[in-house]
Structure formats: C-alpha cells, structure tokens
Amino acid sequence: MQFFNSRMRILGIIPFLFFLFFSSSVLAQEITILDSDSGIPVVNIAIYNKDKSKTTISDQNGKCDLEVFERNEKITFKHISYEVYTTTKAQIGKKGNRVYLSLKAEELQEVVMSVSKWEQQKKHVPQKIESIDAQSISIATPQTSADLLQTSGKVFVQKSQLGGGSPMIRGFATNRLLLSVDGVRMNNAIFRGGNIQNVISIDPFTVKNTEVIFGPGSVIYGSDAIGGVMNFFTKNPHFSFTDSLAVSGRVDYRFASANNENTVHADLNLGKQKWASYTSFTYNNFDDLVMGKHGPDSYLRSNFAARRNGTDVLLENGDSRKQVTSGYDQFNFLQKVTYRPNTTWKYDLGLHYSETSDFSRYDRLIRPDNSGDGLRSAEWFYGPQKWFMGNLQITKKGKNKFYDGVKLTTAYQHFEESRNERGFQDDERFTSQEKVDALSVNLDFENKKIGDLRLYYGAEYIFNKVHSQGSQKNIVSNETIDAASRYPDGATWQTFAGYINGEYQLKPNFTLLSGARYSQVWVDAQFDKTFYPFPFDEADLITGAFTGSLGFSWFPKADLQVTLNGSTGFRAPNIDDIGKIFDSEPGSVVVPNPELEPEYAYNAEMGIRKNFKDKLVLKGAAYYTYLVDALVRRDFTFNGESEIMFHGELSNVQAIQNAAKAYVYGFEFGLDAYFNDNWAVSSNLTLTEGTEEDDDGMDSPARHAAPTFADVHLIWKNQKVKADFFLNYNGEINYADLALSERSKAYIYASDSDGNPYSPSWYTLNFRSQYQISNALKATMSLENITNQRYRTYSSGIVAPGTNLILSLGYSF
Template sequence: MRLSPVILGLLLALLFSSSLTAQTTLRVTDEAGEPLVGASVVRLPDSYVGLTDRQGEVLVSMGAGDTLEVSFLGYQTTLLAGTRVQGPTATVQLPAHPQGISLNIATVVGRRDETAADLPYQIQTISDEERRRVQSLTTADALSSLSGVYVQKSQLGAGSPVLRGFEANRVLLVVDGVRMNNAIYRNGHLQNAITVDPNALERIEVIYGAGALAYGSDALGGVVHFRTRQPRFRDGGGTSGYTTANLSSAAYAANLAGSVEYGGQHWAGVTNISFTRFGDLRAGGNRPANYGDFGLRNEYVVGDEVVTNDNPNRQVGSGYAQYNVLQKFRFRLRDQLELSTNLQFSTTGDVPRYDALAERRNGQLRWARWDYGPQTRALGSLRLDNRRATGLYDVATYLVAHQYVEEDRIQRRLGSPVTIQNLEDVGATTLQVDFAKGLSGRTDLRYGLDARYDRVTSTATPAEEATRYPSGGSSLLGGGAYVDLSHDLDSFWQLRGGIRYGYQQLRATFGAQDPIAWPADYLDGIVNPSDALTGALGLQYRRAGNQLRLLFAQGFRAPNVDDFAKFREQSGRVQVPNPDLGPERSNTLEAGYALTEGPLRLEFTAYATLLSDAVIRSTATLPDGLPYFVSRGDTLFVDTNVNAEKAWIYGFDAAFAWRLARRWELHSDVHWLRGRRRQLAPDGAYLTLPQDHIPPAYGRTGLRYLSGRWDAELRVNFQVRKQLDDYAVNGIEGSAQDGYTFELVGSADNPELTPFGEGTPGWWTLNGYANYRASERLALQLKVENALDRFYQPFASGIAAPGIDVGVGATWRW
C-alpha cells in the first residue's frame, strides 16, 4: 500500500513535531499506588491539559521550563517541574488531604486576587467540587453546609448569612469583585445571596472580620465573595463543558444546569445556564411531644377560602423557581494585558414569604397572598488587568460594573379585594481601581480607590398606598481610597497594615401625597452625609506547618436608604424614617493559630468586636408625636432605627481534621459567640441587653472516607439552645424604680417564631453523603440529610428545616 504525498507529509510533520515537544504519559495515583480517575492536570499558568482516565493516566507535552499543577478532590494539590516529566512515562503520587477544614489555602481570594496565606484574616473557601458533593442547590445552602457561616431563612427562597454575629447589610456580598450590597440592603434578613447561581461558581470565599480596608462600608462581619467560573485560554482551540442534574425529596426540588467553555489562544468564553424548581418544603415528622401545633401548617388559603392541609408537615406556600444565565469572555489584547466581560442574569417566579403566610392575627390567618415578586438581578462588568510594570505599579486592575436589581412585594389580606404591590428598582454603578507594587524583595504596596452611585425608585399600587422607600426617589453616592503595605520581617514573620478613607452621601425625597404628613424638609429632600477613616494592622508567623495570626481591624457601615428612610409594617409594628441616623463603627481584635501539616490539623480563632453607635430598632413616634399609626383598620405601633451607645460581640471558632488512617478522616468544627449592647431606657438609664443576630452555638462533626473513585461522609450537624432571655429587646418601658418591662416582638431575632415563647430549642441531625466517579466524565452523588426526620426550626428562621431529604445527582463532563 502506498501513502499519498499529503498523508506522508502529515506523518513526517507529526514525527518532527514530536521530536521537538516530547509527549509523556503521566500516571496519577494515591499513596497506595491506586490510580486516581478524573484528576485535573493544568499547565501553569492557565493551559488546561485534561483529566486522567480509568488507569489514572493523561498524555502531556512538557518542556523543561514548564510546570504542571495536578489536583484531585480530597488530595493535596501538587506542582511538577518539567524536568520531572520527561521520557515516555512519569508517575506522581498525591498525598491524601481531605477538605474537612480550610487550612494552608494556596488559592487567590478577595477583590485583589491575593494569596490567602498572605492575608492576616480567617479565611474559608468552598470549591465547586465540595458544593456538588453535598448537592447544595443554592449558595446559601452551600454556606450553611460547608463553612462556619450561620444561615437564617424566613422562607424557602431565602438564605441570610450571619458572620460573627453580623447579618444582612453588615455582611458584604461580592460577586467577581463587584459589591452586591446596594442602597436597600436591609438590617433584618436578606435573600439576595441566592441570586448567585451555584452552578456557575468556581468557589466561594469567606473572609471573616472587618474588611473595610479593601472593601469600604458594610464589611463589619466579613465578606462573602462568590467567584464564578473563569474561561481558560486554549492554545489549540476547542470546547469543553458539563451537564448536571439533581433531584431531592424534601422540597421535591429539581435542578438542571449546563455549561460550555470555548476559545483559543487569545480569547475564551463560557456560557452557563441553569434552572431550579422547589416545591413546597416538607418539615420533619419526628416532633418533640411538647411542641403541640408549633410549626405545623394545619391550614392555608386558596383564594379567600381557608383550606385544611392533609399533610401539616408540608409547608404549603413555600415553593418557587429560579432561572440563571452567565456569559463571560476573556480577551488577551497583548502580552500581559487582558480584558474580561461578565454578564449575569438571575430571576425567579413569585417567591412566597412563608413566615407571613403562616402569621395569625386573633387566631386567624392574616394573609391570602404575600409574595416577593420576581426577584431579578442583572450584572454587566468590564475588567482590565494590566501586568505591564511601570514605576507606579507592577499590576493594575480596572473594574467598572452596573447592576440592576428588582425587588417586588405583593400582598393581599384575607378577605380583602385589594392587592398591594410595592415595587423597588435599584440601579447600582461601581468603579474600582487597584494597584500593586513591589517596593523591594520584602515589601509590597497595594493601593486603590472606588466609587459607587445607587439610585432607588420606589412605587406602590394602589396609588394611595405608602411606598416602602421615599416616593420622591432616593440615592446613595460614595467613594473611598486605601493604602495597604506588607513587609516580611524575616523568613517567618510578616507585618501588614493600611488605612482607608470613605465618604458617603444619601438623599431621600418624600411626597406630599404620602399617607403620613411629612415635615417640609422631608418633602424638599433629606441629605445624610457621613465619612470614616479606618485602619488595620496584622502580624503573621508561619513556620513548619504552624501559623500564628494577630489582627486589629476597624470597620464601618454608613447608613443606607433602608436604614434611615424606610416605611414598612411587620408583626403589628411599623418602621418609620430617622434622618438623624449616623454610621456605626467597629474595632475588632482577633488571634488565631493553625497547624496545617501532619495527620492532625487544627485551627482556632478567638475574636472580640466593639461596635460603636450600633444601629438598632427601637420604639419611636411619628413626626406629629403619636406613638402609633392606623392602617387599614390596624393600629400599628411605631419603631425606628437609632444609634445605640455601643455593642460588643465576642466568640471563637475551633476546628480540627484528624487523619485516622490512610483513607479516613475525622473532622469537626464548633462556633460560639455572645453579644451585648447598651440600650437607652425611658428614664435615661443605659441598660446592658442582648445584641440581635447572635445565633446559639452550632457546628458539625463528620467521618469521611476517600479512596480512588469514592468519597463518602457521615456527619452530625447541631445547634444548642438559645434562651428567650438572650433575645434582643425591641422596646423598654418603665423605670429603675418601678421596674423595667422589655418588649421583644419586632426585633430581628423573631421571638414570635419560637415554640411557646421559650426561645430556640437545641437540635441535631444525622446526614450522609457519597460521591462516586464512575469514569473520567461521569460523577454520581447521593445524599441523605436529616436521616431521622427530626423537626427543628433554626434560630430566627420563619420556616422549619427540611425533614428527611434524599437527593441524587449526576454530572457529565465533556
């Protein structure tokens, strides 16, 4: 048989090219020599090679100056120099390194893409693989299952992260470097975290403690950074992607998602689409005998008819659906200059406010309908990364972004023909510029600035109804600048510190046709300026797997439109504006120790935060002096936000991971905190009372098994009891002479959502997870959560937790 000249030429070209770039079969195994199927191999910095096959092998082409990164879930990521990958075959063994706790993190985190080990903060990361392993269908559930973050829920379509006793607008949410917090992030409970698609994530980063230095306002408790998948350049072009599906029983939930990555040497893109549907959530049927009807959904409303529920454990009126789209592109404009575009869109159907639908007034259900209308978030951003060094910087990053957020509330009282709609639209524009410069071999300088402008439009129908926010419009304008310096004192000690200045101005204009007769200055427009100078100083010691941290950090949160200009009703009370509200500031001191090497790994952090001028809810009067407001026949008592004298929060986080045997790990973490504040009584005395948003002690303990294709875990989650005496006080009556009476209802701790007014009972659940890599392309997941079907309702939550929840999932990669 004769070869054509074309085929012969191709064969000669292939032979010649192989002589220039040697190809090696790389075999990846565990410490026992068993092949690891599906291990990821990347040629640094960002050239994806592939996954190992059933023999744990993948073909690589290496030059002597190249470096490979080899990683596999549950094992320590390993770097290979090109000199080690020569000849026809090469083998690398990965040490077992289960992800029980996040220690010795080697990835980059935060707004400025810094190595986590170089930051003096307590940091946790949640990888996409870990989230898929436990089948978290929302980002809030991923935080609750895989980090030290406590999560509160008022409805199934919710998830409000609590970091070190700070919640809602005291925790900064960030997606791909862009702040999500806007002018109407409230101080109660938020569901905005779930607008980020978990299927599009590369990882979640949790940075605990005051983060004002890098981020400015709102980062009192910490920062939750959602980092979506970044498309990778491909020297030879091509495409890859995945399809995933999950089903779970407790909420009859179904999730379907898919992603495609594509590109070439100078451009890359990724498209991600997902759909998730949740039915009505079923609570646990194994109830304490003394609970009576607490948490049962005995009745619900259809139209204006009260219907008996055949299954009271089924929380009728909790299901919803969510749709997400992500589109990202990267362009290599020239060497060391890169432009990225980021488009995200998330929307829902109507999301029922379950705790309101279950609310009773005089023994009767109060609401026929209470929905968050479609909750929509759209993001568009441009980012330019310039690594061409100049005298002013080595790396410069420019980011401009615009977000549109729609939050609608639709309500109808039982028996009323009137449906009330409150429509809130927010346009938020941000600009961020960050620079990094190496001043010497031991000193690095980082500096930057940022600016933001939020515009809020609030409307209501019928026209005579009150708008939630000022009917004449409101806005927030702010900005800041920072300087951050780090210096290596020697090979083991690092000192780091910096300062930030921030300024913000709010404007709110009320209408003459509002239900309340506002003073003239309210109609002209209230202006609320505030500024803050904050700093941080940290010291780190790292040697032989031991890490010590000492950090002092200041934070601040300037009031937003929701804080000082909101008009809303809840639990028989109405909140009114307080134009004199000032910013709250924090001073945090923390110390941490971590042992990151060896069969036993430890992590311990103790912290204490002093919060000055803390914003709290308190009883108040209308501008005309009345302590109540009559609305649709209901007498509503008046509250407002005020600055308390001070508050302090202290606690600790402790975790360990013990490698019992080559494939077994025991891990546990526990989180304990307390909070108190100084609150003004009617007689002028300051009383020391509980701070709000402080969850009881909680944690988890698990036993995990990893071997080749299998990853399985048995875990117990728990929360201890919180007494009603430890709940925040909403109002104080009386005097020291006659005795004080404390009003709890109306506080963010939701004391009305507890059995018999006794506080939050303790609980524990038994859970199991298994992940099986059937091939280099197919992975299967199984979970059984709350296996004993116990009934419980987490602290401050308005909906009971899922009963026994069996979930199955499959992911196909190509």
C-alpha cells in the same frame, strides 16, 4: 530479470517498513501534560498502569512518551498537587495528545484574593479567611448559594422562606455583611437590617470558589463590611493551548425529595489561544418543602388560607408537614468572555442574570391573628426577584514606576423586588415595588517594588439610584390606586473612597499586614407628602469614615502559626435606614429618620494553627467586636405621635436610630485529622455571644448572635469514590437569651415549660457520597437528616427539611 526480482524485493519491504513505522508511531506516543487553568506544563507527573508494572514520568517541558503502554490500557496520572486522572492512549490521541490536570483543592486554598483584590499567600494573612472550593461545592450539591455557605460549617444561615438565606457571621448579618461577586460589590442602597435573600441570585453551579473574611473588611470594601465579607468567584473561560478551537462543557441534573426539586444545568466553554467564552444556564423548580417527623408539634402547618367563591377561608392541610406555598422557580444565566492579546493585557466581560418566580414569605403566612385561632394574612409574597450585572475588568501586568499590576473594574447592576400583602378576609392588596440601578468603578494597583514591602492601593466610586412605587388593589373590583411607596422615589446613595494596604515580610517567618481607607458617603432623598405629612422635606446626609487594620502572621516553628489582628469597620446609613415606611412587625410601623450617623465597629482577634506531622491540624480563633452608634430600630414619634394608623391598624411608631452599643465575642475551633490516604476526620465549632445596650444602659441579647453550632465529618475516599458521614448540631437559645425582637415572634418558636418562646437545640445525621464513574461522568448521592428531625434553624420562619434524598448526575465533555 535480476533487476525485476530486486525491485519486487524492495516493493515487498515497503509495506513491512510502513507497518513498523505505523506501529512505532502508535506505541511511541509523545504527549504534553498541562495545568488546566494556566496551560503551563506540569513536570514530574508519575504515569503508570493498573499494577504499576509500566511507569514513566513527565520532563521539564511536561512531555513524556507512552510507548510502553497499550492503546486501550488504563493509564493513571498522579502528582502530589494535582487530582488523580485516569485515561487511555486512544482517548489522549483524540484530544491532540494533551492531558490537562486540575490542582487539588488544598493547593488552591493556599492563595487568596479577598484581602487585597490580588493574589496573596494565605499564610501571610492575619485575618481568618475560609475558602470553599469547587470540589467541596460539587459533592455538597447545594440548592442555592445560601446553602453553599451553610454547608461549609463555618457560616450560620437563617431562612424566612424557602426562597431565601440570610448569612450570619460573628454576630452580624444582613446589611452589616458584604456580598461580592467577581470583585463587584452586591450590597445596594436598600439592603436592610431585616433578613435578606439576595445571595440566592448567585448560581452555585457557576461558583469556582468562595472566600469568606471573618471580621471587618472595610479597608478594602468600605461601608457594610462590619461582620465579614463573602466573595464569590465564578468560573472563568478556559483558553485553547493549540491553534484549534477548544470545546468543552457540562450538563447536570439534580433531584431532592424534601421539596421535589428538579434542577437542570448546562454550560459551554469555547476557547482559542487569545479569547475564550463561558456560557451557563440553570433552571430550578422547587415544590413545597416537607419538614421532619420528630419535633415540636407547634411547627406543623395544620391549615392555610385560600380563596374560595370570592372569600378567604381556612383549609385543613392534608399533610401538616408540608409547608404549603413555599415552593418557587428560578432561572440563572451567565456569559463571560475573556480576551488576552498578550501576556500583559487581559479583558474580562461578565453578564449575570437571575430571576425567580413569585415566592411566599412563609413566616408571614403562619402568623396568627389577634384571636389566635386564625391567620393574620391571606397573602404575603415577594414578586420576582431580579438581578442583572454587567461587569468589565481590564488587567495589566508588568513593571511600571508606580505598579506591577493594575486592574480597572467597572460594573452596572439592576435589582428588582416587590412585596405583596393582603390581610385575611380583606379585599385590599398592598404592593410596593423597588428597583435599584447601581454603577461602580474600582481602580486597584499592586506594587511590590520596595524591598520586602508589597503595597496594594486603589480608589472606588459607587452610585445607587432607588426607584420605589406603591399601590393598593381591590381584588374584587380590580380597581388599583396609588399608595405610599416603601422608599423615597428617586433617592440616591453614593460613595467615593481611597485605600492603601501594605504587606511587609519583616522576617521569613513574620509578616506584617496593615491598611487604611477613607470613605465619603452622600445620601439624598426627597419625601413625598401625598400620603403622610412628614415633618421634613428631604434627607441630605454627608458622612465620612476612616478605617484601618493592623496585624501579623508569625511562624515561631514551621508547624505553628500565630496571628493577631486589629481592625475597624463602619456602615454608613443607606436609603433603607433613613427613608423606609414598612410594617416591620404586627402592630408596629417604621417611619423615616433623616438624622443618622454611621455606625462603627472595633475588632480584635487572635488565631492559632498547629500542624502535627501532617496527621493532625488544630485551628482556633478568638475575637471581640465593639459596635458604637449602632443603627437599630427603637420606639419613635411621628409629628409628636407615638402611634399612627397604617394599613387600617393603629400601630406603634418606630424608626432606625443611633441608639445602641453592641458587644460581640466568640470562639471558633477547627480540627482536621488524616489517618491515611483514605480516612480523615474534620470538625468545626463556633460559639458566639452578643449583647446590645441602649442609651439607658439596659442590656438585651443581640438579635444576630447565632446559637452554638458545630459539625463533625468522617470522610473516606479513594481514586473514584468519596463518602462523607457527618453530624450537624445547633445549641439551644432559651427565652432569657432570646433577642427582644424575637420574643414577639412566638409563632416561629417552640414553647418552654413556662409557655415562653425559645429556640430548641437540634442535631442531624447525614451522609453524602460521590462516584467518579468515568472522567466524563460523575454521580452524587446524599441523604440528609437521616433520623427525620423536625427543627427550625434559629430566627427562621420556615422549618428545615425532613429526611432528604438528593441525587445528582453530571456529564462533562
């Protein structure tokens, strides 16, 4: 009996012990805190509840015990370098007792990739580089990557139509700027001197960060990088740091009232310890854009061309602020796969695809006819703009006799575009269709073995082949015949180059950066004389270019930085330069010119940055660029004739020629003030002046020298909310300072008191905000152009949006 009682007492204790064990296991919850990007444990993370009555801190292994907290109590994780994160013990338990923290944007900006293709401390780089991080992109909710650049306040963007965006940097644009995606050159052999819209093929939802190099970048990037380089780095797949499959993703919806935009986006990440996958889809639907109420009446769209009963007629626009036929659709897809078998090797595969619907070139649809009462064109639209890129990158890290890191990047790109135009009450529609196949191979090395000298060097090969066809269709009979193509069909452009770049830390506060590159470029084009009696059969150009850079970054005091940099850049003639046949403007036609040489730029810049006790940061830069043998459009002769018939109209003959010099200089200022943890002010101001000089010594304003532009932001933020009230400003360009090529486009400009075209100054007041509803749910609301100004950005065909309400909702899982 005693044994039985003893046994019962023991059995009675077991549930009590089990309860104690279970309770302690729930309360004593050990977790690991990791960096979301690298998976490395994060030390010294402060963890506390709402009133900070309970606190703990992560150890050297990123671990800590949450025993003091209740199961469903709100817990905050905070670190000076990471974004604040709030959750509960229960939610952490569901995620395997792991917490992933993201670096703050300002911490990410300290390292840049663009100058050497390897990570470098930004403070060591003498060139001006601006980073646009994922957090800035998230709150700005840009419609396209062109808008992404514009919202930075440091890049000017021109738009000929809603489906467009042509950046201007330091007086240069289009084929004098270089676009790069994940380290792959996007510029191809038919990038033109006129405004281009290829940047909209990059989906802003997939952009992790963007780095903009101001000034020549030819040492690393070769031809075209005269005015600057825009590097877009897309999001990478995330690995799992446990044995199980990590699944995460995001769904977004965005609406904008000015063009009735509806955008949906979804992405999915699958990760194991050695491989990871990232998949993204985005669909945009943009309706016709509505301009503002207050501004020049000449910007209004009073009528538009339409086809009625087999003939073209002018219809009155019921809403003259609505820019009829400016809307379009776009689809973007991205698939990235990363395989990392060990800490030495990494393999990255990326597949990018973008396609638009047809979209109108709005500035051509509002051109008046010779009488001034009607319209010149009944139709002028681009066919679907398509871009595919497949790139494979293999990276090896580790000590070697010749390198500490090596990276092989191979890529294939396919571009498609077409132009379709038909004159008012003309039954003939002229179409040109272009396709470009582009192959590239880059081999880049990093070597930091020689004391304080860190070397970067490599080689590059690029091959482009252009396919071009022309046709002419009678829209009444549906009969289609061949017509002259825009470019010589089958033309090729290729380049081979080698470079070396060195970073030498002469003293702890003084870094010297220098580099050199030699590029060889081959152009081959065969001209078809079926439609035009060309006085030549082919263009066979072989050109070489040597470029270099030298600069330093100096900290005379810990809170003062001075930079000085000199560099050269070049642009070799491409297929668009030597072989284009195109109606460049009313009454003029561009003809081929196979006798061209590269243009060269010589640049000097100085920068200064002063930090006043982390409360006020002032930044300034001044630069001067001299361009020689500039490739510009000038009057020409074709078989001895200064005028020829083109599309049924007698047209002045022009061609791209090495016929000018250009001088561009300017100043850039920035200010960041931090009043406390909640309030801050940020401001930027850019002034640019540019002049072109022809062979006769005659000066004229440079076409791509943007007007003075500035922004001022008043920012308030706390743990969950960020609000930004800001002003955007553009200065005036009067008639005397308007480029000669722009003066002939009076229909896109306002008229001054003398009746001459000019670009008026304008400003907008704007507000944007973001609310972190939970760790998973984020809402963004913006109200742009609050005072409903009617304005046209300089050189743009389409008028900017009026008051625009933008709503966005994103859910992460």
